[in-house]
Amino acid sequence: MSVQLLANILIGIALVAFLGYRQATWQYLDPTRIWRTPLVMAVVGVVVLTRTRSTITTTDVVFLAIEALVTIGVGLTMGSITRFRTAGTPDRKGRTIQSRTGALGAVLWIVLIAVRIGLDVLGGHLGAHLLTSTGTILLVLALNRAARALVIDGRIPRGDRRPSGMMVR
Template identity: 40%
Template sequence: MTLQMIANGLLILLLIVWIGVRQMTWRPVVVSRMWRSPLILGIVGCALIAQQVKPASITPLDIAVLVGELLFSLGVGAWMGAIAHFRRLPEPVAAGRDGRDLAVYESRTGAWGMSLWLVVVAVRIVVDVLAAQAGSHLAAATGVILLVFAANRVARTAVFAARLERHAAVGRMMVE
């Protein structure tokens, strides 16, 4: 077992716990803030890939594995956004550390969201092992883990935003 494998395992465990807690608890929704974590994960993931993988060593298998993982993660992220439950807060609350953003709704995906999250992680681990056995060097890169999780969060946030936009539009029509 290499140091990178141990680091990847710890990173995955940390992400499971962090996102798992967020799936199971009601949290105020501020869509503009929801874009931050996938953006940070994506940037860090790309930077790590640039450091860890030489462009000349990337094979068609690497590209196929990465694209497949990203598409799968995007699909599951959209599914997570679609199954999320929303409830209107009695009154808007300040969200975030600075308290400048107002949340009108709170949401969670609950046990189904957690289950889907564990499926993403399990698929990621299986693909990593199988791709490495097939000769892919990119699949085992820590940056790819971060990109896959960023893709999941991007799709989830996009679906959240669309659902909240529709919900707000229906609410405005009912008031009129």
């Protein structure tokens, strides 16, 4: 097992565990924060990919496109199943709206992981080796989180809003 493969596995497990936990528990919702995670993952993913010395083949592009479509679809679904509630007391930042996707969100993470592994294995056999890059993994997760954020941003219960994006009761 190569060091890169081991690093990819560890990073993937850590990100999935972290994001899965956050999906299953009620979290205070900050409309600007839902965009921060995909942006950071995308920037880091692009930086890592620019350091990759692999040649990009047509097979890589096809498998990346398939994976992008699947991950965006899962992200859009996660955004649409997100539930909202108003907390009894605001957090220290004054936020009162909370959100989560619950058990179905966790199932969608499992589906996303299974599809990702399947595409990696099949793509590897067909010569698509860019799929296993840490940068690609981060970009795929960034796409998922951005698709989710897009839907959630449009569904957030809105009231009178402060300039900072916080809800006013």
